[in-house]
Amino acid sequence: MSGSDVRMSAWGAVGLVAGREVSTRVRSKAFLATTGVTLLVLVAFTLVMKFLGGTGGADATVGFAGQTSVLEASLKATATSVGQEVETRAVADEARGREQVSDGDLDALLVGDGTSIQVVVKEELDAELRTALTVLAGNIELNQQIVDLGGDPGQVNQRVSQAAIDVRPIEAPRDFNGEQMVLGMVAGILIYMSLLINGQSVAQGVVEEKSSRVVELLLATIRPWQLMAGKVLGIGAVGLLQMGVIGGVGMGLAMAVGALTIEVSAAVGTVVWLVVWFLLGFVAYSLVFAALAALVSRQEDVGGVIMPPLLLVILGYVLGISILPGDPGNRLVEVLSMVPLFAPMLMPMRLAMGGVPAWQAGLAVVLVAALIPALVWLSGRVYRNAVMRSGAKVKLTDALRSA
Known part of the structure; x- marks a missing residue:
């Protein structure tokens, strides 16, 4: 070999795949359309909330x-x-x-x-x-x-008005206001939609490359885990960009027109936590989606194979959106928000509403972050052993056993 032969580093290959995903998807009509429509809906919702708040007046x-x-x-x-x-x-x-x-x-x-x-x-x-x-x-x-x-x-x-009861709570009460409730619901919807849309995009992309035999060309130069990691990171970056634009514009507009009157620090904190939980949730679930999608070779089979983890995303969202508005301190949701399977959907809702102890937020982050390396190994094994096998659906047990 000549001295000019340069081998691409492992993370260089991952970056190359991720860059390809970003450039392709950001320019796609689907990305531009969904972002534009979502922004229009968010602007309309903000203006309606402002109108209702401004005209409510006295009872x-x-x-x-x-x-x-x-x-x-x-x-x-x-x-x-x-x-x-x-x-x-x-x-x-x-x-x-x-x-x-x-x-x-x-x-x-x-x-x-x-x-x-x-x-x-x-x-x-x-x-x-x-x-x-x-x-x-x-x-x-x-x-x-x-x-x-x-x-x-x-x-x-005067004496009657001065009479008062002496309340002695065992635990300090948590303060939830209406705006925090709305903020929590919006945070939950954004996380849910981002995981749903971008997570399925990862799965569909895997099957598309597998069915078109493009994956064979790609794996001739890079390793399977590099291809999977690059796809997850690339689509994740696009999803983060989309959510950042939508969340930033929505929050800024709501505060500008007075629909939200919470402190700027609270609004910024909500956005930061939204980004953190999108990244954690997307990486965790997308690794699973990519591995499971590698088991099939047809787009019509994608929905069935990723349905089990997708149901966990839906269940977490439904629990949060149905229970938290009426009972922000619900114990079931509080416990599930620290379980890695449900934390990406439930914890950002609770954090936006406020009143979450720091140790609970920290524990939830640590548990999901600790799960990701295990998912990288497990999903990488399934992906590596199944992505080159076309035709009939590969059994998960076979993909895990293959050398």
Whole structure:
């Protein structure tokens, strides 16, 4: 051999395959179309959330005529105590107030001398507003009884308002707000779709090369594990780019228009964890998809052979999306989010919602990271022993036994 003969390093071969996957897929119409459509949907969703948040306003608008103005502050406080937001508005007189109720500008109008609750509505009194007004009516009657007994209603109300219960929790409560809930669900959807689409792309790519005999040419110059690793890394890089663009644009837009009001640090933390869990989840599952896809030679057989691990991805997503919104501290989801099979779907949802102990997040990362080397060895063995065998489906046990 001449002195100019240069052999490609192992990771140089992996990089070459990965680069080919990136350049091919980034320029593909499918990548551009899915990214564009997803961005449009995300922008529309953000604007709708902003519109709904900006137009929600108060739960009810109540007008006060004449002497009932003395009840304005009391009604606001009472409504807040029963979980309702009431907007109050003074009207010139009862006749004008009735016109506004009839026109729909007011949900209710308080009339009378302020010593009792008399309310004018167009048709029916809202149930939640009825609750607030009933409580207020009870307070007015209580104050009157205190006066009749020679007491001071102001002093009694002050003492009552200062009365409190002493809560002593065994564990510190976890704080979950609505925006964190939405963020967690979006994180779960992004991870799920990325694993689903890009993971299956790995499997389909393996079968495509195997059925077209391209793999025979490639394996004449590089080793099977290098081809598999390069394909996984290349498609993973494309998926990461796509998710980064979608997640970055979506988060930036949501914060710019005010649909999300969480701190920037919390938003950045969510994006970082999203990237970490995409990489861990994609590498782990794609290694399995690539190995299983090597067992078959036809595209129509891909779905069946990768269905078992695909069901784990779907199950993790369904558990998270169905349980966490109503019960963020659910023990089952908490435990499963640290199990490597489900962690890539469940842990990013929990982290986006907040309240996850640092040790749980760290343990989940360590367990998945520790599983990956074992998957590299196992998947590499199956891939090496099956990818060159065309025709009938190769049994998994045969692929594991072959030398």
